[in-house]
Amino acid sequence: MKIFYSVLSALLVGTAGLFAQTNVYYVDVNGNDGNVGSKEKPFATLNKANAAVNAGDTVWIRGGVYNLRDTIYVKTYNISAGIHLTASGESDDKRIHYLAYPGERPIFDGTNLLVGEGYDHYDGTIESVQYTSPIVVEAKYLHLKGFEVRGVPMKHNSNSGIYILYSKHIFLEQIDSHHNSGPGFFVNDGRANGGGHYFLNCDAHDNYDPYGRQGDGENADGFGVHYQESGDTTKFYGCRAWWNSDDGFDFINQEFPVVVENSYAMGNGYSDYGTQTPPSGNGYGFKMGESKTGKGRHAIKYCVAWKNTASGFYANYTSVGSKWLNNTSYNNGDRSFNMASTTYDSQGRETAPVAVLTGDNVHVLKNNIAYPNKLSRIGGENASGENNTWNLNLDLTESDFLSVDDPSMTITGVDLSMIAGALGPRMADGSLPDVDFLKLTAASRAIDKGEDIGLPFAGNAPDLGAFEYSGIITETHKKVLQPEWNLISTNGMLTIEGKNIENVVITNVNGQIIKTKDVDGTNTSIHFSIEAKGLYFVRVATSTGISVKKVFFQ
Template sequence: MSERAVTPSGKARHVLGVRGVAVALVLASMITAARSAEWYVSPAGSDSNTGAIDSPFASIARGQQAASPGDTVWLRGGEYRYSGTTGSANAVLFNKSGAAGAPIRYFAYPGETPAFDFFDYQPVQRIRGFSVQADWLHFRGIEIRGVQQVITNVNESWAIRVENRADNNVFERLNLHHNEGPGLFIADGGNNLVINSDSHNNYDPDRGGENADGFGSHSNDPGNRFVGNRAWNNSDDGFDFINSPAPVTLEDSWSWRNGYIPGTLTPAGNGAGVKAGGFGLNSDTFPAPDSVPRNLIEGNLSFNNRAQGFYANHHPGAIEWIGNTAFGNPRGFDLLNDVEPETWPAEHYLRNNVSYGNNQNLMNANGTLIDDENNTWNLRAVTADDFLSTTPSGVDSPRRADGSLPVIDFMRLAPGSNLIDAGAALGRPFNGLAPDLGAFESGFAGDFNADGRVDAADYTFWRDRLGPVYSATDYAVWVANYGTLQASIPAAAVPEPAFGAAIPLLAIVCRCGRPIR
């Protein structure tokens, strides 16, 4: 589902769900498939082969040499090992572009996993496992592991580094792990999409773990989006957008247990689940006040991180925080901005967020600057009973067949929770009368007592939540969504009771005329 919404900044933005993105990718693939060629690469192949399915190349570099815009390079399963103490900083360099509507695709062969292993690739350089310096490329289903940081007087290496103004690339269903630096880092380039990918257990021991993020974007170019990703057990942050002059979007992603040496409780890097912006502490390096990027952080879950769930990181401007859930962090939402806020005010916009079970649910929030409504700290107390589960079972379980995140009970709202339909409508699809609070939209759509029907009991529950002011206009909202009272009680005759007063309802029927299923 796609909608056009207007942000508080007044700029229109396009809201496209994870499934919508996936559908768009499939349609684009279908359009170009008829006119494209296919090439095959296998660990058992040879670069002197023809590249046919029964005569595959041995290297992805040879596949790139053969491919033209619109072509697909199929990567057969198995290990692609790189070794040696001499060689380029770019173990694999992508410098041939596809074209609009005709990307070059580097896809895992169906049902197989190509694993690029760089543990033994150790030239004395800052290593890039994949250096992406081209446009209109699409990567899918690839595992990258073991990128090393050989020299210790500079910062991290990278599993994937997007650079050289690389635009319009897609990184899909990747598994990036055990690298001595970030899993995927956008240094330069715009309109890149990172979707349904995992980055975990990355740790740079030579720097004490301070640079190995799951994902990062510091680009000058706009349009970079991270959708449906997971970042966990990274020694620094899960997602890091510090020093990004252009706005970045993070949607529908999960981040947990970042900031430790992987597999331990030993502190390492900064430990934010989502570090959503910032430019350090020297205001001389800040952008002009009207040029500070307004990053969008929407629909994300961040829990059990060492420092913060969601962190503004001294960001000298506004960030949009919409429909996120923070749980089990020392600080749920940390909006720290302490460098000349009179010049660079942190006018953050916060709606529909859940912060529960953190040592501090909201911290460093300047009430004279931020715009926050319809969040848990604005509305009502939250308890464990509001959720199906507060135990993070299954968060790292396999993804669904389409690459989307697994559906689990953790931090999803329970039937009857006051957080259902308590949000503000901002353009994202929702069930019921209004968006739910937090990262997950429930499927109860008016069935507040979860008995399989929308009826008088649900209406009474909804009505009482409105508080002491209730009107026929409010009732019309219910009717528009779920149906009307029986004819014996006309809608126009609905009284305006005080909070808790009863209305003698006989029945309410679903708008579709049958029980909700």
């Protein structure tokens, strides 16, 4: 798989913050909020930890199920929360960290939360609160990692698993938000100078709002970012959204750029593990509009959308085009790419049902795969892009791909996160599973057909789609293991020590393969010279499995 870490600093922020920590606290399902918060005498709730922490502190969350019931009134937005995180860090390198304890899995269960029962009008009373979330974040410079949020119910309105409210620079890593009666993640940056959040290797799946006053399945997206007009850019990397009753990624009313990279959207518009299609669910994979002011120009690159009930990639009648670069759309219910756009007046009123975007507002579409080439509002008066399968008259077939088979294509009625495949268990470091699904064969007609757009590639020109051909075929039968080998880096030399090693691949943070070597399985010490300083990823395949480590050359 091609790996692009467009924001390296976001990957290193967590580590930098931990080195600067001042206090460490612990939370345990068997703890007590009357305790001091030590490992031996932990707190029972994150609310208690929130009251104790300061910038630079770390909270280790022990594994187990935290059953949420009582709620806190969040006055700033007239909502309620099972957990309300308000304490802030000071900067990206002095965050407050809420981390799953190593080797353990905390689960915040909202099944028994006392949710708001208001319908559509808030009258100043707790009873009229309309929305409730298990976790509401209203802070700056936090790092959340390694836990699940699930099961929040609803009365009349959709309730998000995690609600980020008027916040800044929240780093969410390996968070799984699922089976909620609303969006998995909802970001509301409707106040000035917020945003700048980073979602790394997060999942949102099986979210469904059946009783919403706006319709059955209308608002349960996987990831939603909304209402921002200024501040910093929010970014997604390595995230997955599937079987959400509405859309996978939805940025409606977002008037500030968002970047989505190396992420997946599958089967959105379905519910109940892919067995039902709620009547009000939209079913788009990546919905990147609407922007009424012309400021919401997003970037979507190296992403994959498949088997959504509607279109894979959708502009949603926006007034400004986005940048759609090296994406793959496969077997979606309506169109592969739908660039439907329009214009608005100064009052935000639509001036035409459909309009052609011109000048700097046009959509940029380059190096994309549509399989099949089923499009809407592309070509003719509309932008057609360059070096996409439709421009090149490439009607790809199964023979162009290593595999078009994945459990998500045929299996329904069960939890896909537990089955090996594109939506199954992640790699040991939290990255996406290494499978052959929709990767190119050596003879694929999509190889070297792209345009150089300033991003890394191998060969004479970029390949089309989300996966640059590397010549490495995934051994899908092998398990993802914890590394059983050692890395030693000294004076520009990298040494890998271990047994039964068959293959080593070293990539930089841009996904470029720097070194690769096949060995006979008997070597116990393998040496590489590394010329440039920086962060590298080392993937080792042994006779029993594959594993990945990161190494930083000073």
